[in-house]
Every structure is written in structure tokens, then in C-alpha cells.
Amino acid sequence: MRFTKLAVGVVAAATALTMSACTSGTTSAPSAGGKTTIVWNMWAGDTDAEQKLRDQMAVAQKLVGDDITIELQTAPWADYFTKLNANMASGNVACVTAMNGQRLSGYTDAFVELTDADLAAMGTSRDKYSAGALAPMEVDGKLYNLPYDTASMLLFYNADLFQKAGVDLPTNDWTIDDFQKAAEQITAKTDAKGFAVSVDEFQWLSLPMAKSGLQAVNESGALDLTNPAFVEAASWYGDLASKLKVSDAVPSASDSGWTATQFETGKAAMIVEGTWMVGSLTAADLGFSASAVRLPSGSKGAYGVTLGSGYGIAKTCANKDAALKVLGALTGAEAQAVVAAQSDLPARTDSQQAFYDSLPEANRESMTSAFTSSFEGATGQRVTDKWTQVAEAMPNNLVSVYTGQMTMSDALTDLQSRFGG
Amino acid sequence: MSVAATARRRKRVNPLQRAERRQAIGFISPALLGLAVFTVLPVGLAIVMSVYDWPIFGEREFIGLGNYAELLSKSPDFWPSLRNSFLFALGYVPLNLVISLGLALMLSARIRGRAIFRVLFFIPVVTPMVANAMVWRLMLQPAGPLNGISEAMFGITLPNFLVDKNWAMISIIVMSVWAGMGYNMLIFTAALEQVPASVIEAAELDGAHGFTMLWRIVLPMISPSVFFASVMTIISALQVFTQPQLLTNGGPGTSTVPLVMFIYNTGFKFHDLGLAAAAAWLLFAIIISLTAVQFRAQSRWVHYEH
The missing domain is CATH 3.40.190.10 (Periplasmic binding protein-like II)
Known part of the structure; x- marks a missing residue:
């Protein structure tokens, strides 16, 4: 009996000690x-x-x-x-x-x-x-x-693959149609895919945003994933992998680095990535010549976010x-x-x-103009309080969209119903 | 002497025993301290958290059983994650037990190099699960070796295992069985070595062979080990986290989010520690009930006679 009491005492003392330690944390x-x-x-x-x-x-x-x-x-x-x-x-x-x-x-x-x-x-x-x-x-x-x-987000491209397919290099004035045509031609004429879709937030959102001129969050700060114009643009993006096959499907929702790897290994001719990736995505040791341009514009003109x-x-x-x-x-x-x-x-x-x-001298001029044109008229990104949840949940739905097992509309409606309230 | 007097005499502790008890406390206090700091405190804190609206920062508010009510009636992801945990357990536990028992039986025969095979099958248990999962993720990708071989040799394109709604869970189960079977194999191997040769010989003389021998003689003899393995395997199956986290991130959709990943996401990604603690307690209740049921049922099939 006494033994048990003593044991309980030791446990209680240690617990109390730890609890007091918890509250005295200092930064x-x-x-x-x-x-x-x-x-x-x-x-x-x-x-x-x-x-x-x-x-x-x-x-x-x-x-x-x-x-x-x-x-x-x-x-x-x-x-x-x-x-x-x-x-x-x-x-x-x-x-x-x-x-x-x-x-x-x-x-x-x-x-x-x-x-x-x-x-x-x-x-x-x-x-x-x-x-x-x-x-x-x-x-x-x-x-x-x-x-x-x-x-900001840029469209990175592999110039060697463009030349191989006989397609003109992208420019800062490119439209979504130009982008799609080039992606299709490169996919048809080379072993590589014209594009690599992504499951990461702005890496995938940027093109639907550019096409529709809308953000995932509307101007009044509410999640607006089911806006018909946005759904239409996002569906077009999903079709790049599921129907047009100009991109492979992302192999796992946990593989967030997949898109950049596809580009770096020469398996995809274009990807959308952030300006902070310019060092590694246009590096001299990639084995091909790479550069970047402003995101292609949709029917409402260029649209990007800072x-x-x-x-x-x-x-x-x-x-x-x-x-x-x-x-x-x-x-x-x-x-x-x-x-x-x-x-x-x-x-x-x-x-x-x-x-x-x-920047490396070879493409200093083109990169500088890509950067400056990207920031021209760029809007501030809008997010909601639950944006982290939305961003965390997106990949799991998107992977199904890219394999054609779920429609983009269903994927966005699901996210809107879970996090829009 | 009356019974009461005997009891009193037994209770009386002599000075030597008292000294020994004090020494015993000294010896076990490091372990008790560890138990207190790493088990009693977190468990106690989790109970408290589960009845609070406890965001990661900001005001905490007592809400009684509100978190439990929210989980059971409102949370869109709780029931699917519970279902996923059970689906995983239903696939993983029987497969693991059957395969590990099969391996143990095959390697109990006096075949050449059986020690090497045992080591080979045990290797996945000792390699970190993260490394195992990464290798499997590479292997199961459409650009991975599995699909490459299938396309080159048979011209068949395999499904995109980790994002296909029908294959994602199966992939996780198969990978987990591969990674976990070595442990149970070792337990069964040890149990099989303990089965007395005389019993087997006697059974053979009585005409028992093959399946009859396995079902009537060997399995009852090793049933305590099978019981232990099944209890531990069910517990570990319901606690699965690493494999779906690394292979599928719970996708596609929420089809491979098990309860532990739901708890992790709710607490550490979505900042709702109270809700996460309540879910953890529900998981604890489920595991403890299942284990209790198994212990109650063991008298029907577990034999400790030998």
C-alpha cells in the first residue's frame, strides 16, 4: 500500500514539475x-x-x-x-x-x-x-x-524542347491559346510532355486565374471556388492532363516536388513556378537552356498576383x-x-x-523583362482564414481530377462546401 | 489461530522489508518519472483538452462534450477517416497474420539458408518506415519500375496506384504488409520452435498430416503467440499514419485518410487541438474496447496448457 502511495507521489511530483516547466517557456x-x-x-x-x-x-x-x-x-x-x-x-x-x-x-x-x-x-x-x-x-x-x-508566378520553359518541336519560344505577350497550342505540339513531336500540372496552390491556381481573371477568393474575402467562370477555367486546366494529355498526371498527392522535377529532368517543356525558383529552374547545369516569361493572358488580359x-x-x-x-x-x-x-x-x-x-548574362535581358512585366499590374493575393486548410486539401482532390476520376467541378464544389462556410 | 489474526500477522512488515521497499522506489523512480512525464501528463492533458475549445493560440473555452458532438455529428472528415482506419485494419491484419504465419511455417522446415531468409524478411521491420514508403512511392508511380516492366514485357499499362480511388488503399495495405510481416514472422518462428517434437511425433503416429496437423495440433500449440500477434497487429493497424501520409497524403480525396492522420491534421495543421484530443480519445476507446473483446474471446481459442 505504502509502495503504491509513494509511486503515485513520484508520478504526481513529476507531472507538477513538467506542468510548471510548460508555462515558463521563454523565447x-x-x-x-x-x-x-x-x-x-x-x-x-x-x-x-x-x-x-x-x-x-x-x-x-x-x-x-x-x-x-x-x-x-x-x-x-x-x-x-x-x-x-x-x-x-x-x-x-x-x-x-x-x-x-x-x-x-x-x-x-x-x-x-x-x-x-x-x-x-x-x-x-x-x-x-x-x-x-x-x-x-x-x-x-x-x-x-x-x-x-x-x-510572382512565371511560366518557365525548356528552350531546347521548343526548338526540337519547331515551336516558337514563349513571349511575355503569350495568350492561353498560344500556350495550349505549343504544349500540344511539343507533346506530339517530342518524347517529353508540353506541360506539367501541379497540385500546389499558386503553381496550379495561376493558370485558371490568368484564364478567368478571377481569384479563388473574391473581392469581399469569401472563398469563391464555384464561380462558374473560375470552374470553367480550372476545368480547362484539369483537362490538360486528363483529356488533352499534354501533361502527365501527378503520381501522388504527397509528391509536391513532382512538377519541378519533371521540368528539371527534361520530361516537361513548361511549368508554372514562383520567381523564387529562378535560380534552380534556369541553372546552367540543368543540361538544357531554360528561361521564363510572364504567365499567358486570358481573354481579359494579363492577370497575376504578388x-x-x-x-x-x-x-x-x-x-x-x-x-x-x-x-x-x-x-x-x-x-x-x-x-x-x-x-x-x-x-x-x-x-x-x-x-x-x-542573373546569368545569357538570359539577363529576357528574365528581367519577364520579371518586370509579371509585376506590372499584379494584384495582391487574397486568402481566407481557412486558406491553409484549403491549400492542404487541394492536392488530394486534384490528383483525382488529373487522372479523370473526378471532374474539376466536383473537386471545387467539395472544397467550397468544406471550407467555404 | 483465527483467520483474522493470520491476516494481521501477514500484513505486518518487518524493518528489513520496509528498507527494501524504499530501495525499490529508488530503483524504479527513473522509470516512474518517465511514465509521469511522457505518459500520464500527456494523457491527462488530452482529457482536459478534449472538453475545451482549444485553439493553438488564443482564448480557450470550456465546452463540455461539444467536441465529441461535433466529431460525431458535424465534422465532414471524421466518419470517413474512421471508416478508412477500419478498412485498412480489415485488409492489413488478416493478410499480415496469414503471410507471416506462412513464412514462419515455411522457414521452420530445415531448409538450406533459412537464417538468411529470416533476415531478409525481417529487414523491412528494422528499416525506417519513411525510407520504406519513399521506395514504394517511387516504385508505384506510373514512371516507376513496376509499370515500366509491365509495359515493356506485357504491353499492359498498370493503374496509377497512388491516386486511383480503387487502388490507393490497396497499395497502402500491400506496402504495410510487406513492411510489417517480418515482426510477426519472428514471433511465430519462436513459437514454432517451442512446439515439442514429441507432440508432433505422437500426432503423426495418430495419422495427422498436412492441414490436419496444422489446424489441430500446431495452431492450438502456438495459439498464445497468435493471440499476442493479432492483438498487437490490430492496435498498430488502427494507429496507421506514416504509410498513407507519405504514399498518398490521404488522397485521392479523403479515401486514405486514417483516423490518426485526421487527428494530426485537425490538431497541427488546422489548429483545433480540442477536437483533435477528442478524436484521439475516441480512437483510444475503440482500441481498448477491441482489445478487451479479444481478451474475453481468448478463452475460446487460446490454449495455455502446455
């Missing part, structure tokens, strides 16, 4: 000698990506001085938000936390609002950013993050002043120059030229 730790450590949480899929971040961090570390130590913590993109959720549940969000524009609406509770005074304290201001770059970082007119890049990612300060951060310093350094001109050299388009206008200058 910035003052260490010996008055130094503060600020944790910077960011996604990175491999050692190359992490090294790029370390290069940015080295610049930022010099700027903030010795009193603050920046500590980088990373997780791959696919796990980043799950890890962030777990950190939030335990009240342990890193002081400086990366956020993606499409996901921000679900995470505003985790970040402090950045006021103009905060921006001034960091030595920056809104007018330092290129048009549309701040929009993905705002929800209901409040700024929660400072962007490190600004992005996307982007940035860093914010956690509400639970114990040392906001130090975090502001780090945030200012990580998004400042010096770090942005490093971002530019790493083939990502910086959000600050004054750093963007460095990015264009860093």
Missing part, C-alpha cells in the same frame, strides 16, 4: 554578461538553403553588434508550419519568425503589429518597398511582417527591442543585397537592381 534568453539571444525561425529544405540563411545572418549579426546573438532554427517548408503550430501551442514561438503571405491570415494572433514607429526604429519605412511587396504581409490593413522577398514572405516578431517575445534590431538587420539593405545575390528578388526597391545584375 529570448538573456545570457551571461547581459547578452541577449534572439532566435530566428525560418524554413530551409537542405544544407544549401540553410547556408544561404547563414550568409544573411552573418551580415545581420555584424549590424546588431555583440550584445545580441542571432540563433537560426530551421525546418523544411513542408514541416515548417506544423513545427510553428507546435511552438505556438507551447507558447514558444521564436522572437523573429518567418511567415509566408498566403499563410499569414491564420497566424496574425502570433505576431505583434508592426507600426510605422517600429519601422522607423528599424531605420526603414513603407516607401522603401516595391509596389505590392507589403500587401502579402498585411491583414485587414495591419502590417505583421516585413518582407524579405517579393514574388506573393511574398517575410519575418515578424512573436507576441510572446520577451525582448521586443532586441527582436526589432534583428528584424531590421535581416530585412535591411545589407541583408537584402545577400538575398539578391542568392537569386531571390528582394522586397526593397533599392536592392532589386542587384538581383537583375546577378
Whole structure:
């Protein structure tokens, strides 16, 4: 009996100890000698990506001085938000936390609002950013993050496959019809497919959006996947794989990297990807000549959205002043120059030229015009509170559309009924 | 001496025993501490969470059995995921038990190189499930070797296994059986080695051979191991997560989302920890009830005599 009581006592004591430990989580730790450590949480899929971040961090570390130590913590993109959720549940969000524009609406509770005074304290201001770059970082007119890049979607193409099929190379004035004809010709005349469809949110949404001139979320902020014009455009996109066969079907809903791999291995002549992929998708070592143009336009003209990612300060951060310093350094001109050299388009206008200058000379001119035309008149992307759920559920329905086992209309109606309410 | 007096005397503990008990507590306290921190606390917290509207951040609100009611009546994905878990278990458990028992029986005969075969069949158990699933994903793709061989040799294009609504679950079951059969095979092998040769000889003298020998003699003799394997396999089947997560991401649609993936998505992707905790408790209730039923039913077919 006594033995049992003792055992229960040990268990209870340990439980109490852990519970008290749970509530005392801290996100910035003052260490010996008055130094503060600020944790910077960011996604990175491999050692190359992490090294790029370390290069940015080295610049930022010099700027903030010795009193603050920046500590980088990373997780791959696919796990980043799950890890962030777990950190939030335990009240342990890193002081400086990366956020993606499409996901921000679900995470505003985790970040402090950045006021103009905060921006001034960091030595920056809104007018330092290129048009549309701040929009993905705002929800209901409040700024929660400072962007490190600004992005849009492009049509990447394999010039060798175009030449092989005897098809003229894409231009920034291409229409959806031009795109479809080229995809069909390349599929017919080469071993490769003309296009590779995708299951990722803007990688697949971009062409239906360009064709219909509509977003998946309407101007009043409601999910609008069943808008007849959007359904028609999306059905056309699904048919590229299921009926026209100018693309293979995505082999698994869990294979989100499939589309880029199809392009990189020369199995697909065109894909839609983000501007942030320009480094790897036009790399010299791909074995073929690759470039990119603006998304083809639909009957209502060109239509694209600006996307982007940035860093914010956690509400639970114990040392906001130090975090502001780090945030200012990580998004400042010096770090942005490093971002530019790493083939990502910086959000600050004054750093963007460095990015264009860093492009390989062979296609610098064409890429620069692709970028500038993509951002011309681009609208801010719209999302709903449940956008993360929508984006998570999309691939599972899309894979069935591409194999022809489900109509696009049914797939979108299902998503609308689950997440539209 | 009366019975009561005997009981009193038995209860009296001498100083030596008391000292030993104190030492025992000292020895098991690390294990108890681990139990408390990693089992009792999370389980207790999960009970509390399941009766709260508990978002990942923000205000928490007590809602009683609201989460359970939502799961059972409103949540569009709960029932399909429960159905998927049972579908998986229905396919996986019998296949796993039959194949692993078959392998164990084949390798119990004194054939050359049986140790090598045992190791080969056991390898998938020790390789990480993530690695197994990735290899199978590559293999089952239309551009993978399976379809390549079929097209080259027979001119037949195989279905797109991981996104076909009829094949996705079957693919997951087949992959899981391949990955898990080695474990049960090892248990059955050990049990078969324990069957006394004298019993088999006696049965042979009585005219038992082949299927009769297996059904009437061998299976009853190893029934405690079969019982253990079936209990553990059903539990692991209802907890399946990694294979569908990596092979199909639960697709196409929600046709391969098992209950554990529903719990994971609800809690860590969609931020509703309360609802996820309630679903976890329902899963726990289902597993514990099924296990209890199996334990009750064991008296009908499990023989511990030998």
C-alpha cells in the first residue's frame, strides 16, 4: 500500500514539475554578461538553403553588434508550419519568425503589429518597398511582417524542347491559346510532355486565374471556388492532363516536388513556378537552356498576383527591442543585397537592381523583362482564414481530377462546401 | 489461530522489508518519472483538452462534450477517416497474420539458408518506415519500375496506384504488409520452435498430416503467440499514419485518410487541438474496447496448457 502511495507521489511530483516547466517557456534568453539571444525561425529544405540563411545572418549579426546573438532554427517548408503550430501551442514561438503571405491570415494572433514607429526604429519605412511587396504581409490593413522577398508566378520553359518541336519560344505577350497550342505540339513531336500540372496552390491556381481573371477568393474575402467562370477555367486546366494529355498526371498527392522535377529532368517543356525558383529552374547545369516569361493572358488580359514572405516578431517575445534590431538587420539593405545575390528578388526597391545584375548574362535581358512585366499590374493575393486548410486539401482532390476520376467541378464544389462556410 | 489474526500477522512488515521497499522506489523512480512525464501528463492533458475549445493560440473555452458532438455529428472528415482506419485494419491484419504465419511455417522446415531468409524478411521491420514508403512511392508511380516492366514485357499499362480511388488503399495495405510481416514472422518462428517434437511425433503416429496437423495440433500449440500477434497487429493497424501520409497524403480525396492522420491534421495543421484530443480519445476507446473483446474471446481459442 505504502509502495503504491509513494509511486503515485513520484508520478504526481513529476507531472507538477513538467506542468510548471510548460508555462515558463521563454523565447529570448538573456545570457551571461547581459547578452541577449534572439532566435530566428525560418524554413530551409537542405544544407544549401540553410547556408544561404547563414550568409544573411552573418551580415545581420555584424549590424546588431555583440550584445545580441542571432540563433537560426530551421525546418523544411513542408514541416515548417506544423513545427510553428507546435511552438505556438507551447507558447514558444521564436522572437523573429518567418511567415509566408498566403499563410499569414491564420497566424496574425502570433505576431505583434508592426507600426510605422517600429519601422522607423528599424531605420526603414513603407516607401522603401516595391509596389505590392507589403500587401502579402498585411491583414485587414495591419502590417505583421516585413518582407524579405517579393514574388510572382512565371511560366518557365525548356528552350531546347521548343526548338526540337519547331515551336516558337514563349513571349511575355503569350495568350492561353498560344500556350495550349505549343504544349500540344511539343507533346506530339517530342518524347517529353508540353506541360506539367501541379497540385500546389499558386503553381496550379495561376493558370485558371490568368484564364478567368478571377481569384479563388473574391473581392469581399469569401472563398469563391464555384464561380462558374473560375470552374470553367480550372476545368480547362484539369483537362490538360486528363483529356488533352499534354501533361502527365501527378503520381501522388504527397509528391509536391513532382512538377519541378519533371521540368528539371527534361520530361516537361513548361511549368508554372514562383520567381523564387529562378535560380534552380534556369541553372546552367540543368543540361538544357531554360528561361521564363510572364504567365499567358486570358481573354481579359494579363492577370497575376504578388506573393511574398517575410519575418515578424512573436507576441510572446520577451525582448521586443532586441527582436526589432534583428528584424531590421535581416530585412535591411545589407541583408537584402545577400538575398539578391542568392537569386531571390528582394522586397526593397533599392536592392532589386542587384538581383537583375546577378542573373546569368545569357538570359539577363529576357528574365528581367519577364520579371518586370509579371509585376506590372499584379494584384495582391487574397486568402481566407481557412486558406491553409484549403491549400492542404487541394492536392488530394486534384490528383483525382488529373487522372479523370473526378471532374474539376466536383473537386471545387467539395472544397467550397468544406471550407467555404 | 483465527483467520483474522493470520491476516494481521501477514500484513505486518518487518524493518528489513520496509528498507527494501524504499530501495525499490529508488530503483524504479527513473522509470516512474518517465511514465509521469511522457505518459500520464500527456494523457491527462488530452482529457482536459478534449472538453475545451482549444485553439493553438488564443482564448480557450470550456465546452463540455461539444467536441465529441461535433466529431460525431458535424465534422465532414471524421466518419470517413474512421471508416478508412477500419478498412485498412480489415485488409492489413488478416493478410499480415496469414503471410507471416506462412513464412514462419515455411522457414521452420530445415531448409538450406533459412537464417538468411529470416533476415531478409525481417529487414523491412528494422528499416525506417519513411525510407520504406519513399521506395514504394517511387516504385508505384506510373514512371516507376513496376509499370515500366509491365509495359515493356506485357504491353499492359498498370493503374496509377497512388491516386486511383480503387487502388490507393490497396497499395497502402500491400506496402504495410510487406513492411510489417517480418515482426510477426519472428514471433511465430519462436513459437514454432517451442512446439515439442514429441507432440508432433505422437500426432503423426495418430495419422495427422498436412492441414490436419496444422489446424489441430500446431495452431492450438502456438495459439498464445497468435493471440499476442493479432492483438498487437490490430492496435498498430488502427494507429496507421506514416504509410498513407507519405504514399498518398490521404488522397485521392479523403479515401486514405486514417483516423490518426485526421487527428494530426485537425490538431497541427488546422489548429483545433480540442477536437483533435477528442478524436484521439475516441480512437483510444475503440482500441481498448477491441482489445478487451479479444481478451474475453481468448478463452475460446487460446490454449495455455502446455
